[in-house]
Amino acid sequence: MIRLFFYLVGFGFSVVGGMMVITYLNIITPERGFSEYLSYISTRLECYLFPIGLLLMWGSLTFPSRSP
Numbered sequence: 001m002i003r004l005f006f007y008l009v010g011f012g013f014s015v016v017g018g019m020m021v022i023t024y025l026n027i028i029t030p031e032r033g034f035s036e037y038l039s040y041i042s043t044r045l046e047c048y049l050f051p052i053g054l055l056l057m058w059g060s061l062t063f064p065s066r067s068p
Contacts, residue, residue, distance in 0.1 A: 021047050021050055
C-alpha cells in the first residue's frame with residue numbers, strides 16, 4: 001500500500017513538474033537560447049518536481065516490498 005502511495009505522489013509530482021517545464025518553454029525566443037532556458041528552469045523550484053517524481057515512481061516500482 002505504501003508503494004502505491006509513493007507511486008501516486010511521484011506521478012503527481014511528475015505531472016506538475018513536467019507541465020511547468022513545458023510551460024516555461026514559451027520564454028525561448030531567438031534572442032534567448034536553450035542554455036538560458038536551462039539556466040532559468042534550474043532556478044525554479046517547481047521544475048525540480050519532475051525529476052523527484054520520476055525518482056519516486058522508479059523507486060516504488062524497483063525496490064521490493066516487505067511482504068512475501
